[in-house]
Amino acid sequence: MAAQKNNSNRISNLFGIKYPIIQGGMVWCAGWELASAVSNAGGLGIIGAGSMYPDVLKDQIIKCHAATSNPFAVNVPLLYPSVEEHMEMIVSLKVPIVFTSAGSPKTWTSHLKSHGIKVVHVVSSSAFAIKSELAGVDAVVAEGFEAGGHNGREETTTMCLIPAVSQACQIPVIAAGGLHDGKSILAAMVLGAEGAQLGSRFVASEESSAHRAFKDAVLSAQEGSTTFTLKALTPVRMLHNALFKEIVQAQQSGASPEQLQEIMGRGKAKKGMFEGDIENGELEIGQIASLLKSVRPAGEIVSEIVNDYREIGGAKLGQRFEF
């Protein structure tokens, strides 16, 4: 069990964690097993509420509290239908940290903070980072184009986004998109971030609730195996498969947003990522999948990242870089 360490990294201090390494709250992959494993290893685990009914989320939070005494968070996409029930659950079950995404940071930040909850909003541009700061969030996740799942239409990459958001905001910035090891986290911190959120790397962990077939598909991914698509609907980066080909063909023949919505249908993300229908389901994963070579316990992933970061000498760059 990792204890809080006093240093000048604002993300570690804000959350009361040992390392500013955050596991993304990916839909269908991030349940209490994964979140508690990451938090127990000294990072910040996140339960992804985006794929959960309120009673499922309740169960997940209770189990996560039981499995770790360290801080953990819940990620809530604000455009989802049960957001009010999710927020009630989070407050009543004393979740210490909430990551919000896909919606306005104004809607829930004050309410959550009035209950002593730390709030982080996920953004893909400096403009939204500034709005989030004005709404009172404690930190932002700045997520680059290379990240898996839903992302911004401006397509700004991590290399360009992190310096921009870090310059635009006073609050600390957590980088996301293309990060998977100690070197990429140090690169993001050199660019101005104070923490790193990793999604794809933790999809390929033992505790992730992704279906084994999805994990295998992630490990088989090559460069160019993912595409940021569906820009006319809700832009998303997904792994190439039969569903992806159908989308590409429909787009090429001028399909309307309604027709694209019909192809996507309902439950395609669950079908692919949770039930393992690798060809007909939606497989959300980042570009960095091409560098992932094994499924490992989440705690080992955190330790390996910390060792790698220390080996390259991250801490030599100053107090902000120490962990």
Place this chain on the structure above:
Amino acid sequence: MAAQKNNSNRISNLFGIKYPIIQGGMVWCAGWELASAVSNAGGLGIIGAGSMYPDVLKDQIIKCHAATSNPFAVNVPLLYPSVEEHMEMIVSLKVPIVFTSAGSPKTWTSHLKSHGIKVVHVVSSSAFAIKSELAGVDAVVAEGFEAGGHNGREETTTMCLIPAVSQACQIPVIAAGGLHDGKSILAAMVLGAEGAQLGSRFVASEESSAHRAFKDAVLSAQEGSTTFTLKALTPVRMLHNALFKEIVQAQQSGASPEQLQEIMGRGKAKKGMFEGDIENGELEIGQIASLLKSVRPAGEIVSEIVNDYREIGGAKLGQRFEF
């Protein structure tokens, strides 16, 4: 005049330069004034032959030799019509280094190397980096999705591409795409690069032959002001303007590659970047334009980058990082 420095950075040693900072050979922007200014400041200046007839290139090389005693290079896009005459000129005028792009590295590498010329090929994937290494090039430029101008269809970003190419090759890797200052160069070197090529930053230099109106447009760019487009033709990242809107509309209404070619016509790059027709010309620039705030002498840009790199403590990470 910067002298060669002995250190273990393979890019500095390969080229015989002081800092592994390379100015991209951007069409219409990179003539002898810019190349010699960068080389005189201790980096590697490159003349961009892609926008030059053979007699213009000849004149540019002669002037560059006269303006600097330090090494400089010529960038030759291999699909351009006058490539044979360009190569003859390069050999006869004793250009020490050639960067090739947009074509097979097999075609010219042996010929150039038999004349003692160092050869670097520009790639956007590990697969092409491996092919380049097998063709005998001395180094590769790995250019991410965020870069301006023509780039790869796989859309791999600098954050994901540099670790992949560095792992795939034995030869040294020069990073490109999203790099503009000491921090971003250090980030790229942490990811595995041994040098950095900057295009957009040097477009906005006093010695760049870009039209003043283009330079001003670059300084006015915001996040999201560029898009990687024309994927059905020759994919390119360009600044938004009337020409870009016309392309978007044509693509949305299902234009064929031939129709898109007609919109692009001939000479649109010259019109925009060299003649300053900001609305109807093609303006090639990278995402990082949104962080550029002034047009400066190229030598000052190099010095500022070196100071910034040293200030953040790059050299503390080991010999490979020293400059």
